[in-house]
Amino acid sequence: MNTCGPLAFIEKKCQGRVLHNEPLSSHTSFGIGGPADAFVWADGVEDVEIVQDAVLSNEIPFLVIGNGTNLLFHDEGFRGVVLRLGRHFKGIVSEGTRVTAGAGANLSKTLSFCAEHDLGGFEFAVGIPGTVGGAVSSAAWTRSGGIRDRLSRVTAMGPKGDVVTKDAPSLGNEHGDLVPDGCIITEVSFQLEPAPENAIRLEMERLMARRKQTQPLNKRSAGCVFRNPEHQSAGRIIDECGCKGMRVGGAVVSEKHANFIINSGGARSEDVLELIERVRERVHSATGVLLGLEIDVVDPWGGMRRDA
Ligand SMILES: Cc1cc2nc3c(=O)[nH]c(=O)nc-3n(C[C@H](O)[C@H](O)[C@H](O)COP(=O)(O)OP(=O)(O)OC[C@H]3O[C@@H](n4cnc5c(N)ncnc54)[C@H](O)[C@@H]3O)c2cc1C
Structure with a gap:
């Protein structure tokens, strides 16, 4: 059109x-x-x-x-x-132990704000390079915690300009989308707990040091490419199948973390997609496990794939 x-x-x-x-x-x-x-x-x-x-x-x-x-x-x-x-959409405010952030605020800024205000419980998210809206939409999580556990309210705009608000506890136990399709998250409130700033910062440093040790943070990537199969680590399976270092064009399976695909320079989307396919095929034929995608693959006409 x-x-x-x-x-x-x-x-x-x-x-x-x-x-x-x-x-x-x-x-x-x-x-x-x-x-x-x-x-x-x-x-x-x-x-x-x-x-x-x-x-x-x-x-x-x-x-x-x-x-x-x-x-x-x-x-x-x-x-x-x-x-x-x-x-x-980048403002961050607190009221008691509740922190409200615009959906465009960086998670890192939100974490620092929490620490400065002696509010703990969000440390797990240190090192996740997204925004508040993106983290809620993709249900960001780490082994130490998930963003959904801290949600108190999510505000979004529906496709017809309507404002959609969801409050805890209806947010807590859901596994599907937090807001209906087509909604744009504009603001998120988190429920945190009082904690001394130095203890929060120490925990963030500890978690960040672990990240630096295990993830290729100085390379271009989109974090973990594949979802963990239930009770298993996708990274470990991919590593055990000998995929580290596999390459298509500029796309390479990281030597540091097998669930990261790196743009080593000039990688095209087709390189990444072809590499994803090769890793999936190798893992599937060796173990029978079919890996699903953690990243969102967006086609030129707006379709979104989680299983390219
Ligand atoms: C080095 C590295 C480490 C990472 N580590 C982790 C990790 O430990 N845990 C983890 O979960 N992820 C991790 N990620 C992946 C990523 O950072 C997270 O998923 C992050 O939360 C995505 O946020 P974003 O703002 O970049 O969202 P985007 O990538 O821009 O978007 C992600 C999805 O959210 C939707 N979206 C974005 N904003 C809104 C909005 N306002 N309203 C509605 N939908 C919206 C988009 O349409 C898209 O579908 C990592 C990535 C990298 C590069």
Whole structure:
């Protein structure tokens, strides 16, 4: 379809910046992805409403992203609108032991805020390079805890401009999506507990040191590529199948952590996808385990794959 009209409308109406043919490689930790037709930095809920309305009524592919640390975009880019939450969505405040952060706030900033305010319970998330919205949407977790355990309220905007709010305890035990499809998370509240700042910082340092030891943090990646099968570690299985160092083009299975695929320079999305397939095939034929994807693979027309 011709998207020129709706995109011009978005550009005219939005307060935030609207970029054309913006390379998505600049917005992902993998450093991979061709241009998006339009890339909007939403500068308030009105911008989100304008974009949602325009893409919905014109059936334009649409995706909201955070820091792009769990995403693989296609080399052809995205034939629609990619939205990122700007300054307006980065505030962090506290009230007692409850911390409320805009969905565009970095997790690292939120963690520091918690430590400064003597609020503990969020240390497990240290080193996860995403935003609050992205972490909630992808249910970020580590062996020491998960973001869902700390949720007190999630606020999102529905596709028709409606505000959706979910409170604990209805958030706690869910395994599926926290907000309905097509909703954009705008704000999240976490329930924490009093703890001395120095103890919080010590625990964060301990966890970060473990991360540095076990993960290739100085390389471009999207974190763990495959989900852990129940009661098993995907990384261990991949390692035992001898996949470390496997390469397709610029994409390489990390020698440091077998569940990380690294962009060693100039990797294309096709390289990563081909490598994913080879790892899955090798693991499947050796063990019978079929690995599912942890990262989101986004095709140019807006489809999202978790099992490429
Ligand atoms: C080095 C490294 C280490 C990592 N370690 C971990 C780890 O320990 N644990 C872990 O769970 N993950 C880890 N990750 C993966 C990733 O950082 C997390 O999944 C993170 O929470 C994603 O946040 P993001 O802002 O980058 O989201 P993005 O990657 O931008 O988006 C992820 C998904 O969330 C959706 N989304 C983003 N923002 C919103 C919003 N406001 N409303 C609705 N949907 C939204 C997107 O559409 C997409 O489907 C790691 C990644 C890297 C590169």
